[in-house]
Amino acid sequence: MSGGTKFITPAFLRKLHWKELLAVLFILLAIYFFRAERHELKALVPAIERAHRGWVILGVGITVAYILFQAAMYVYSFKSIGAKLNLIKSTELFLKRNLLSVFLPAGGISSLAYLPQSLKREHLHKQQIHQASGIYGFVGILSVFLVGIPVVLYAMLHAASMRDAAWGLVTICLLLAGVVMFVRSMQHKGRMYRLLTKYFPAAAHQIDEIFTFQLQLPAFTKTILASVLIEVAGIAHLYLSMLAVGVTPSMEAACVGYIVATIFLIISPFLRGLGAIELSLAYLLTNYGYTSLQALEITLLFRLFEFWLPLIAGMFAFALKGKDLVLRILPPILIFLLGMVNIFSVLTPPLASRMHMLRAYIPGTSIHASNLLVVFLGLVLLVTATFLFRGLRSAWIVALSVSLLSVIGHISKALDYEEATLALVTSVILIITARQYRVKSNPQLVNIGVVTAIATFGVVLLFGSVGFYFLNVKHFGIDFTWLQSLRHAFHGFMLLDDDGLVPVTRFGKEFMSAIRVLGVSAWAFLFYTIIRPYLKVTKHSNSAMEKARFYLSQYGNSPMDYFKVGSDKLLFVSDTFEGFVAYRVASSFAIVLEEPVCSEENKEGLLSEFEEQCKKMGLRPAFYRVDEDSTYYFNHLKKKKMLIGQEAIMDLRNFTLSGKDKKSLRNGLNSLANKGYTTQIQVAPQPDQLLASLKAVSDEWLAQYEVKEMTFSQGLFNKEEIRHQDVITVTNAAGEVVAFLNIIPDYTPGECTYDLIRKRSDAPGGVMDALIIALIQDAQAKGLETLNLGMVPMSGISQPQNTAEKMVKYAYEKLRFFRHYQGLREFKDKYATEWTNKYLVYEHDFDLLQLPVALNKVMQP
Numbered sequence: 001m002s003g004g005t006k007f008i009t010p011a012f013l014r015k016l017h018w019k020e021l022l023a024v025l026f027i028l029l030a031i032y033f034f035r036a037e038r039h040e041l042k043a044l045v046p047a048i049e050r051a052h053r054g055w056v057i058l059g060v061g062i063t064v065a066y067i068l069f070q071a072a073m074y075v076y077s078f079k080s081i082g083a084k085l086n087l088i089k090s091t092e093l094f095l096k097r098n099l100l101s102v103f104l105p106a107g108g109i110s111s112l113a114y115l116p117q118s119l120k121r122e123h124l125h126k127q128q129i130h131q132a133s134g135i136y137g138f139v140g141i142l143s144v145f146l147v148g149i150p151v152v153l154y155a156m157l158h159a160a161s162m163r164d165a166a167w168g169l170v171t172i173c174l175l176l177a178g179v180v181m182f183v184r185s186m187q188h189k190g191r192m193y194r195l196l197t198k199y200f201p202a203a204a205h206q207i208d209e210i211f212t213f214q215l216q217l218p219a220f221t222k223t224i225l226a227s228v229l230i231e232v233a234g235i236a237h238l239y240l241s242m243l244a245v246g247v248t249p250s251m252e253a254a255c256v257g258y259i260v261a262t263i264f265l266i267i268s269p270f271l272r273g274l275g276a277i278e279l280s281l282a283y284l285l286t287n288y289g290y291t292s293l294q295a296l297e298i299t300l301l302f303r304l305f306e307f308w309l310p311l312i313a314g315m316f317a318f319a320l321k322g323k324d325l326v327l328r329i330l331p332p333i334l335i336f337l338l339g340m341v342n343i344f345s346v347l348t349p350p351l352a353s354r355m356h357m358l359r360a361y362i363p364g365t366s367i368h369a370s371n372l373l374v375v376f377l378g379l380v381l382l383v384t385a386t387f388l389f390r391g392l393r394s395a396w397i398v399a400l401s402v403s404l405l406s407v408i409g410h411i412s413k414a415l416d417y418e419e420a421t422l423a424l425v426t427s428v429i430l431i432i433t434a435r436q437y438r439v440k441s442n443p444q445l446v447n448i449g450v451v452t453a454i455a456t457f458g459v460v461l462l463f464g465s466v467g468f469y470f471l472n473v474k475h476f477g478i479d480f481t482w483l484q485s486l487r488h489a490f491h492g493f494m495l496l497d498d499d500g501l502v503p504v505t506r507f508g509k510e511f512m513s514a515i516r517v518l519g520v521s522a523w524a525f526l527f528y529t530i531i532r533p534y535l536k537v538t539k540h541s542n543s544a545m546e547k548a549r550f551y552l553s554q555y556g557n558s559p560m561d562y563f564k565v566g567s568d569k570l571l572f573v574s575d576t577f578e579g580f581v582a583y584r585v586a587s588s589f590a591i592v593l594e595e596p597v598c599s600e601e602n603k604e605g606l607l608s609e610f611e612e613q614c615k616k617m618g619l620r621p622a623f624y625r626v627d628e629d630s631t632y633y634f635n636h637l638k639k640k641k642m643l644i645g646q647e648a649i650m651d652l653r654n655f656t657l658s659g660k661d662k663k664s665l666r667n668g669l670n671s672l673a674n675k676g677y678t679t680q681i682q683v684a685p686q687p688d689q690l691l692a693s694l695k696a697v698s699d700e701w702l703a704q705y706e707v708k709e710m711t712f713s714q715g716l717f718n719k720e721e722i723r724h725q726d727v728i729t730v731t732n733a734a735g736e737v738v739a740f741l742n743i744i745p746d747y748t749p750g751e752c753t754y755d756l757i758r759k760r761s762d763a764p765g766g767v768m769d770a771l772i773i774a775l776i777q778d779a780q781a782k783g784l785e786t787l788n789l790g791m792v793p794m795s796g797i798s799q800p801q802n803t804a805e806k807m808v809k810y811a812y813e814k815l816r817f818f819r820h821y822q823g824l825r826e827f828k829d830k831y832a833t834e835w836t837n838k839y840l841v842y843e844h845d846f847d848l849l850q851l852p853v854a855l856n857k858v859m860q861p
Contacts, residue, residue, distance in 0.1 A: 059305045085132075143228045436844065579598020586858045591712075604636055625644070625791065625840075640843070643805055646835040677730055694727065753787065772831060
């Protein structure tokens with residue numbers, strides 16, 4: 001077909017960013033929702049202010065019970081199918097789904113498809129979650145029907161206007177019957193099942209999984225009971241709203257009003273019946289004799305209890321998902337804000353009324369918080385905020401001290417209770433998050449700072465006292481006594497205001513400035529010495545290295561073990577267990593390569609011992625390239641993990657170059673041989689001439705790919721180390737080395753591995769395959785079973801478990817900067833028979849903002 005028209009293909013649909021589009025849609029709906037409900041939100045405030053406080057508090061208490069009943073429904077729904085979910089997780093699940101239901105079309109049903117990460121961590125299968133959610137939704141409608149039948153029948157007998165409500169119950173009845181028939185058809189493979197599998201054959205397996213379950217009747221009965229209690233709580237909410245408004249309550253109006261509102265909620269296709277519920281409920285209440293204003297106030301309070309409070313709780317439930325990260329970032333932000341407030345408070349004059357009130361309780365001579373001191377404390381807080389991000393313990397002490405001083409200072413300065421409240425909240429949050437700040441300051445430098453500050457203080461007191469005492473009266477208009485001289489010198493050093501001390505001459509001003517400059521300098525130097533980080537790092541001793549090598553020979557079981565005793569590593573050798581930890585220090589982190597080298601039963605104990613050592617040193621431990629099978633060792637330390645790549649393992653036992661699938665490899669090797677290229681295994685020790693050739697190849701490879709030597713989890717080109725290693729080379733017809741790899745010790749039983757694999761820029765592409773094939777054949781000749789091909793960073797993340805992994809997956813797949821990892825994956829995939837996950841184990845989500853920099857540093861030679 002010619003022209004510009006194109007069919008919309010499935011491939012095109014898959015390329016659409018559905019998740020991103022839905023996210024934008026939900027944001028727009030949220031904006032629309034809160035914008036449309038702004039009048040109701042504004043009306044809530046005066047309605048609550050007029051309402052009886054006791055009944056409102058009781059209504060809030062019933063809202064808490066309402067949320068717990070909803071959580072209990074989830075608990076028993078899961079028990080109905082033989083699964084378990086505790087009350088806390090169930091509460092979180094309800095609150096999150098309830099919030100989403102406001103913005104989803106047919107939210108009461110569609111929100112049941114939401115699966116938070118917390119459910120996955122409970123080891124629940126997806127079909128179990130869907131089954132329990134289906135029971136929850138069905139019972140929720142069923143209880144409305146059970147409670148609604150007697151209520152509506154009674155109301156129909158007493159009010160003709162309520163006859164229309166019967167249609168709502170009929171609709172619910174038909175809906176329930178339809179759900180029951182559908183489920184039975186799915187379970188017994190009836191007509192509906194056959195129709196679905198006919199048109200959607202690929203979904204047959206999923207349908208069988210979802211609808212194949214044995215219903216536990218006792219738990220199902222409890223689910224119905226919890227749902228009925230939810231309806232009772234709703235009726236109580238409406239009845240309490242009447243009491244709170246101050247009108248004569250009506251149980252009939254409460255029952256009928258609640259059922260009608262819930263019917264609108266169920267049949268509403270959008271925004272959980274907003275608008276329709278308010279309108280219908282207010283109209284219904286007027287039929288029971290309430291005025292329009294009273295009906296509106298009752299409705300608004302009822303909606304506060306039933307809708308707005310659970311909605312706000314849902315927002316908190318989502319916010320608490322990243323509470324650790326928030327509490328890690330919030331203190332530095334508050335400290336920075338408090339610093340700005342301190343500075344700006346100097347620029348704005350105090351309120352005269354507050355100053356008048358303050359002087360009634362505090363003598364004017366005692367209000368000594370000067371502008372200079374406030375500005376200085378503000379600057380200190382601005383600097384401290386930066387160091388708080390780095391986790392310095394001393395920065396936390398300074399921040400807490402200055403925050404508490406600011407509380408007192410703002411109150412005593414001008415009754416600035418707004419600024420004092422900010423300082424107090426900041427202090428409380430700092431106390432809550434105290435354990436997050438562990439990096440120490442240099443104790444020697446702190447001692448120097450303290451001594452210097454005390455010495456300067458003594459000098460200023462002596463200098464100021466003598467200076468004031470012998471000053472001519474004309475400079476200040478005062479003939480100072482010794483006591484006055486001492487007091488004014490002290491105030492000048494402490495940067496405090498001095499009532500009545502006004503220099504008259506230029507010399508008097510310079511004299512006062514000199515004292516304050518000395519004071520500012522002393523305090524600033526003391527602050528610098530306290531805040532400066534101190535990381536005590538000592539190189540390992542010969543005895544520690546000897547022990548580490550011995551433990552490696554006894555307990556080594558990883559291809560990375562060879563690098564753990566490298567010259568770039570620091571060693572923590574346990575005093576309690578036979579084992580050690582290899583790590584490097586950067587940016588206040590102790591980056592550990594993999595896990596401890598020790599026996600299996602001692603790993604958790606050695607990790608705990610190393611954790612305590614890091615606390616003493618003020619370091620935050622992080623573990624790089626931890627195997628998936630080893631992550632459980634870190635559970636008792638409550639560590640977090642992130643998938644950072646996969647390691648390729650090849651089974652050598654069945655490898656052969658014969659067969660159709662190896663034809664391209666055979667052709668590549670034959671092409672190299674025809675061009676005069678030969679592959680050889682050079683047994684150690686290596687001669688100087690060969691080492692020089694290898695060095696030239698290595699340098700050219702580094703220049704070609706514009707990369708630098710890396711270390712930590714890999715080696716760099718070191719002549720003396722490579723001299724004692726077997727090397728595989730590819731040489732051209734002229735006998736020149738064009739590619740090589742060096743074989744390094746692998747402590748995994750029956751496994752071999754290599755470190756560097758490099759080639760010249762003009763070498764044929766097949767030389768890398770020639771090196772790997774030669775290594776495979778050599779390993780097979782030695783009776784080895786597997787070949788470790790190394791890790792491909794960022795690859796293998798098919799189902800991200802958190803935001804960090806989603807970002808890594810996106811970068812690996814979309815960003816050009818990381819495209820070379822895809823090529824590396826394709827090369828190793830030709831040989832790999834198994835891919836194993838490798839993780840970064842860390843302490844806090846906030847660490848992920850700093851760990852990339854720290855990892856980059858430790859990988860530098």
